[in-house]
Each structure stands twice: as C-alpha cells, then as structure tokens.
C-alpha cells in the first residue's frame with residue numbers, strides 16, 4: 001500500500017514548491033491558500049475577496065514555480081465570479097504552462113447556507129464542474145475537490161482524473177479545529193469515494209490528517225490512495241520549528257553551562273606517539289558514521305577533547321556539541337535537564353542534528369540510564385510533563401574513565417548500545433614520547449610563543465607518572481610558565497609528587513598545612529589533589545559542579 005502512496009503538495013511560493021518537488025512530490029497545487037499561509041494568514045483567508053484569486057495564483061506561479069519543478073503543477077482556480085469566462089481562464093492556464101486545474105477554493109467548504117445560496121444561484125459547484133469540463137476538453141488534467149459522493153461522481157463524469165476528498169480545514173494555532181478523528185475521517189472518505197472507478201486517482205486532504213503517520217493510517221483503512229499536504233507541509237511544521245528555535249534561544253543559559261566546542265580537526269590532539277597516531281586514525285574513520293562511540297581512558301587523558309574532535313570532523317558540525325556532565329545530574333532535576341520540560345528543551349533535544357557528548361556516562365542513575373537507552377535505541381525522548389515522545393536525531397558519544405562493564409549498576413544493554421564503537425586513550429605514563437611535545441604545546445598556549453625548558457625540567461616531566469594525565473601536565477606547565485622568566489627550570493614545576501594527589505585527599509587544607517592564599521589557589525589545589533577530576537573536586541569543596549565550572553572559568557584555571 002505505502003509503495004503506491006501518492007503525494008501532492010499545496011504550494012504558495014517557489015521555496016515550498018522546490019522543496020516539495022525535490023522531495024519527490026507527485027504533483028504540486030498552486031493555491032492562493034498556500035500563498036496566504038506563507039504570509040502568515042490561515043487557509044480560510046482564501047475565501048475573502050481581498051484580491052483577484054486567479055490572477056494572483058498565475059502571478060506567483062509564473063514568477064516562482066512554473067518551469068522550475070519536475071512535478072506537474074495544477075492551478076487552483078476560483079470560478080464563483082458570474083462574469084468570469086471559464087473557457088478563457090482555462091486557455092490562459094494552459095498557455096502559462098500549468099499541467100492541470102483544480103477547483104480551489106471549493107464553494108462546498110463554505111458554511112452550509114452560503115454554499116446552498118451559491119449553488120442555487122449557479123455560482124457554486126456547477127461552475128466548478130464546468131471548470132473541470134472545460135479543462136479536460138482542452139487537454140488539461142483536472143483534480144477535483146469534493147465533499148460528497150454525488151460531487152465525486154459528477155466530477156468524474158466531467159472529466160476529472162483525480163478526486164480529492166476534502167475533509168475540511170486543518171487545526172493548529174491559526175487553523176480551525178476539526179471534529180474528525182482519523183477513523184471517522186477514513187469512514188467519511190470511504191462513503192464519498194464509493195463507486196469511483198479504478199483508473200481515477202483517489203486522494204484526501206485536510207481535517208485531522210496532520211502527519212505522514214496519520215496519512216498512512218487513513219490510506220490503510222480507506223479508499224484513498226494518497227494525500228495532499230497543505231497546512232501540514234508549511235504552516236504546522238513552520239510553527240513547530242519556530243517554537244523549537246525560540247525555545248533554543250531561551251535555553252542559552254543551559255547551553256552556556258556546557259562548554260562550546262571549538263575543535264574541528266584532529267590536529268587538536270597533540271602527540272606523535274604510536275598510540276596517539278592510532279587514536280587520530282580511528283577518529284577519522286569514525287567521524288563520518290552515526291554510530292554511538294564510547295571513549296575510554298583515565299581522567300585527563302583527553303576523552304572529551306577526542307569526542308569534540310570526532311564531532312568536529314564529522315557531518316554534524318553545524319551545531320556545537322552538547323556536553324552533558326553525567327555526574328552532576330541529580331535524581332531530582334536530571335531528567336528535566338536530559339529530556340526537557342513542557343516549556344523547554346532538554347540537553348538531548350538541544351543536540352538534535354548534532355552530537356550529544358555524555359561525559360562519565362557510568363555515573364548515570366538507573367532511571368537516567370533507561371531514558372538514555374530509549375534515546376539510543378529509538379531516538380525518542382519524552383519531555384517531563386508531556387505524554388507523547390518526540391523523535392530526535394543526534395549522535396551519541398559517551399566517555400568513561402572506567403570500564404562500564406565493571407560497574408554493577410550500569411546496564412549491560414546500554415553499554416552494548418553505546419559501545420557500538422570503542423576508542424581507548426592510554427594514560428600519559430604509557431606514552432612518554434608525547435610529554436615534551438605536549439609541554440611545548442601547552443607552554444605555547446600560555447605564553448603565545450614557543451617556551452624553553454631546561455633539560456632537567458624536561459627530565460623531571462618525563463620521570464613523573466602523571467595520575468591526572470594530560471590535564472595535570474597542562475596545569476603544571478601553565479603554572480610554571482607563569483612563574484618562570486622565559487626559561488622553565490625544575491624549580492618552576494613545583495612539587496611533582498604523586499603523594500600530593502593521594503595523601504591530601506581528606507578535604508579542605510588540614511591543620512598545620514599552609515592555607516591557600518586566595519580562592520583561586522584553594523580551587524587549584526583541590527583540583528590537583530583530585531587528579532583534576534571535576535566531579536570529585538566539586539564534592540570535596542562542597543560546591544556544585546556548575547559553580548566549580550564557573551570558578552574555573554573565572555580564574556582561568558582552564559582544566
């Protein structure tokens with residue numbers, strides 16, 4: 001059934017026509033209602049005598065549509081004007097290059113009494129029949145809007161090759177509400193199309209059919225073989241997009257809370273060791289795929305940087321990736337942050353069309369794991385407070401400093417979903433070749449110029465085993481550059497002793513210990529003690545990760 005589905009698009013501008021045409025629409029209907037809609041007015045306006053309907057259709061179709069689209073274009077013609085020469089109108093339609101005509105706006109959709117009076121005066125449906133008769137006599141195709149079985153048969157007799165059951169106007173914020181359910185619309189379509197012979201194409205338009213799923217449902221249970229999209233093609237999706245974009249602007253504070261990605265090339269990953277060359281090669285391979293990727297490695301090995309590189313060299317680069325710090329998602333507001341609420345988008349939805357980077361994914365609570373699994377499996381998210389789910393397409397890149405399989409509370413099914421591809425970044429102590437190169441890189445970053453290290457300083461860096469990995473190296477080098485006068489010696493490196501990281505892990509500076517002089521020192525020391533792990537540091541300092549991020553930015557600690 002769906003293979004034979006016929007799709008027509010009501011178009012009121014060159015932009016809509018070309019979009020529908022390039023999507024493969026079987027026919028385009030140039031209607032004044034479509035033109036009104038792209039100007040923000042509802043389809044109903046097409047009935048108002050605000051301008052000459054036919055001249056207007058000819059004018060915009062000639063300027064923007066005819067000769068530019070592959071699909072046949074039908075002119076929506078109004079024939080209620082008693083002085084109108086229908087034969088001349090049809091001739092003009094053919095000369096302009098339309099493939100066919102349709103009776104639009106059909107008088108039958110007017111309020112019952114008005115339609116009755118127009119019919120009695122001979123200005124209603126009879127003239128629409130005449131339009132179809134004249135068009136088929138002159139070799140033009142005719143698509144007839146009908147609202148009853150009698151009208152459908154009369155139109156077929158007049159020469160219409162396509163019958164389109166019009167179920168009325170479509171709802172939405174500027175439309176009219178409809179009394180039909182999809183099932184009752186299908187029953188009505190069946191009544192109207194009863195006895196219409198096979199060669200005639202049978203379509204439907206309007207009413208409650210507002211999505212491809214509903215169109216498919218209606219065609220499955222009715223005689224209609226296809227659907228013509230009007231408001232469902234332009235007004236309703238446009239309203240939704242505008243709402244989404246506006247909500248995205250409203251979500252800027254949330255976006256600001258996650259770091260913006262600036263990295264677009266794998267050159268950002270410094271290091272010539274075999275393992276770094278291999279990591280860059282894997283990232284290039286993975287960049288143009290959509291599968292989820294799990295990046296593993298100890299804290300500070302560059303997992304988030306690698307995730308950004310992956311995003312930056314892939315095909316979803318137009319949007320900055322949305323980085324979600326999983327350890328900071330609390331049970332209370334984590335779901336709202338991930339999925340959004342009735343009035344605002346969550347992080348996963350904000351990543352739509354781009355990438356969601358889930359840092360330290362193993363920290364997700366079981367509830368949040370379930371939500372992520374649904375997203376990873378079906379691309380569905382259900383905002384908190386809403387009853388239906390939304391489809392969102394975003395690539396998932398997760399990072400983890402431990403093997404998720406070693407965690408009792410991390411779901412195996414989620415692990416297998418996220419680890420469709422896995423990339424392991426080795427700790428810095430296993431790739432000492434990278435240390436001098438990274439030290440120069442971070443020195444250059446801090447100084448704006450190539451720094452110099454004494455041999456003794458370099459040897460010291462090479463001998464240390466870097467529990468905080470590249471992040472720790474970066475911090476030490478930046479600190480050394482700040483205190484050195486041009487040449488970085490051993491003494492500028494400070495105490496590179498792993499004990500500093502493990503021994504002093506009991507909280508705020510201990511009795512007798514020298515108190516850090518400023519808040520900046522206090523935070524820098526805590527970061528150092530915690531191997532630069534932001535979650536643990538925030539916990540030790542008794543502040544939220546958000547506050548810690550802000551302070552890191554404020555003091556340019558730039559971990």
Ligand SMILES: Nc1ncnc2c1ncn2[C@@H]1O[C@H](COP(=O)(O)OP(=O)(O)OP(=O)(O)O)[C@@H](O)[C@H]1O
Pocket residue numbers: 268269270271297298299300301302303304305306359399401470471474532533534558559
């Ligand atoms: N190969 C590299 N080249 C240049 N900079 C690097 C490299 N690896 C890491 N960095 C830098 O080190 C810091 C830490 O990296 P990143 O945040 O990506 O580590 P991580 O593994 O995600 O850490 P965590 O698990 O603690 O979140 C960042 O400033 C990052 O830019």
